[in-house]
Amino acid sequence: MVPSNFETMSSKQKPLLFVHNIGPTHVHDRDHETKTKIRRHIMLDIGRERRKPLRNPQLEIVLQFPNNDNAAQAARSETSRHKDDFIDRRHLPSLPRPFWNQHPLDVLESHWCMDVFAAYGIMLMLKEGRNLVSTGRSTESFIFPFAFQQSLFLRHYGQLITAPEQLAGVSHEKPTRFKIMALQRSLGAIACIESALAGTNLENPSTERVILTIIAVISFNLISSDLDQALIHICGLKSLIAAWDETFDLHDNDEIRLMIFWVDVTTSLVHDCSPRFPLPSDLIPVLVPAEPPLPLRTLIIPGPEDDGNIVHVLSCIMDLNAIASLIESELTARGDTLWGESVLLGLWLNPVAHRLLDRSTVTSTPFRPSPISEALRQGALLWIIRIQRRYHAYPGSPITIVQKLLSLLTQPDWSEVLTDIDLLSVELWLLVLCGINYDGPAVSPNPVGMVALRMQQMGWNDWSEVMIYVRQMPWTHAFDIATTHLAERVERSDLLSIK
Known part of the structure; x- marks a missing residue:
């Protein structure tokens, strides 16, 4: 047994x-x-x-010790629990990151090294990742296309890190981690700029590198919505280039000129101020001339001497007419893939924005523009901003311009030139631009209420009657979705019920 x-x-x-x-x-x-x-x-x-897996599992480490005799030595395995074994830590090789932290963002950051656009790229991931899961996709972003050309990492992995399956994980992370890491990278870039400027003899290659780094810092400011800091840096860049005027010729590098033009126009448009740099006319494509909109053809006749701005603004609106035709043609051929062509769209819109913002092209002495010319200028800026928000090239909110324009439209004598019918088309165009560019809390005066009041006065019950007049001014089908939302808001107003 x-x-x-x-x-x-x-x-x-x-x-x-x-x-x-x-x-x-x-x-x-x-x-x-x-x-x-x-x-x-x-x-x-x-x-x-x-049993759930450990968040930070203990790993067995294989330490390879250098051999002073240059002979082959077998690797030996040691773990941290064998405290009685003596290890000469002076000869331990540094462990590759992220040994102690398996977070994928650290892996990405370690591959970025000292790329000057690292801060911009990290914030771009944060913005796009949060937009992916938000109920309403934010348009306050800044796609800087030149970063993907200048940054070696973004050039190779730009499509990967902005892919929806990658950004889905970003949305679950705390944004503070991204912001701190991006800010550290930005401060590192600023430290490199200060170190380079401390030298006495700056040669052209290092000078271009300093300018490129400043542009990278400005792009980080714009995508981080640190708009005041972006304005400070663009002013500093202007002073720096002016100080290097005798030793550095900016015209020798067309790509840097375009990058400066891009961030200069964007910063000026956000603050509604004059650009710091001149328009690079030799790098801008020529638009096919277009006729002025029908309601504005009476403005071709020169006005008073104190309203020399009207001809300049009218020329810009004619360019918007030409751009609207180009956008319609491209949308028919490409569809929504057009909004991925940020360089092409920027080369169309940014020169017009530069001319609208640059008052030095009008007169060398201070002047007060007439209400009609200023209203048209503000409306043209809102037209450009709406298109830029469509392809994520405007990093702020146009509420300031909207409020300025609405304030002009409430003045009883804001137009003394146009006929009643022409005035109606221009006024509705401006009001609709205000309505589709601002969807935040109600402002006073309210563009929705002003449109509803005008429809009530005209006896209109259908939104299409408004659009008949609006389309006489520069317009494109790219505005249709936003216009539909505006029509719904007007319908819900107390003044009108649209059938």
């Missing part, structure tokens, strides 16, 4: 339980002690399967 006993054998997969018993083998015929031990063994396996 062989006595009953248990032997447990270890395995890499599961511990096995061997039962040696000469008695009955049926489960119900075993003795109580045997059944208890079998049940306990099974429950241990179930517990292991249900």
Whole structure:
């Protein structure tokens, strides 16, 4: 008779339980002690399967020590729990990151190294990742296309890090982690600028590198909505280039000129101020001339001497007419893929924005523009901003321009030149531009209420009657979705019920 006993054998997969018993083998015929031990063994396996994996698992490290005799030495394995083993830590090689932290953002950051556009790229991921899960996709972003050309990392991995499946994980992370890491990168870039400027002899290659780094910092300010800091840096860049005028010729590098033009126009448009740099006319494509909108053709006749701005603004609106035709043609051919062509769209819109913002092209002496010319200028800026928000090239909110324009439209004598019919088309165009560019809390005066009041005065019950007049001015189907939302808001207003 062989006595009953248990032997447990270890395995890499599961511990096995061997039962040696000469008695009955049926489960119900075993003795109580045997059944208890079998049940306990099974429950241990179930517990292991249900156990959650450790967040930061302990890993066994293989340390390879350098050999002073240059002979082959076998690697040996040591773990941190063997405290009695002596290790000469002076010869330990540095562990590759992220050994102690498996967060994927650290992996990405370690590959970025000292890329000057690292701060911009990190904030771009944060913005796009949060937009991916937000109920209403934000348009306050800044896609800087030149970053993907200048940054080696963004050039190779730009499409990967902005892919929806990658950004889905970003949306679950705390934004503070991204912001701190991006800010550290930006401060590092600023430190490099200060170190370079501390030198006495700056050669052209290092000068271009300093300018490129400043542009990268400005792009980070814009995508981070730090708009005041962006304005400070663009003014500093202007002073720096002016100081280098005798030793550095900006015209030798067309790409840097375009990058400066891009951030200069964007910063000026956000603050509604004059650009700091001249328009690079030799780099701008020539638009096909277009006719002025029908309601504005009476403005071709020169006005008073104190209203020289009207001809300049009218020329810009004619360019918007030409751009509207180009956008319509491209939308027909490409569809929504057009909004990925930020360089093409920027080369169309940014020169017109520069001319609208640059008052030095009108007169060299201070002047006060007439209400009609200023209203048209503000409306043209809102037209440009709406298109820029469509392809994420405007990093702010146009509420300031909207309020300025609405304030002009409430003046009783804001137009003394146009006829009643022409005035109606221009006024509705401006009001609709105000309405589609601002969807935040109600402002005073309210563009929705002003449109509803005008429809009530004209006896209109259908939104299409408004659009008949609006489309006489520069317009494109790119505004249709926003216009539909505006029509719904007008319909919900207390003044009107649209059928």
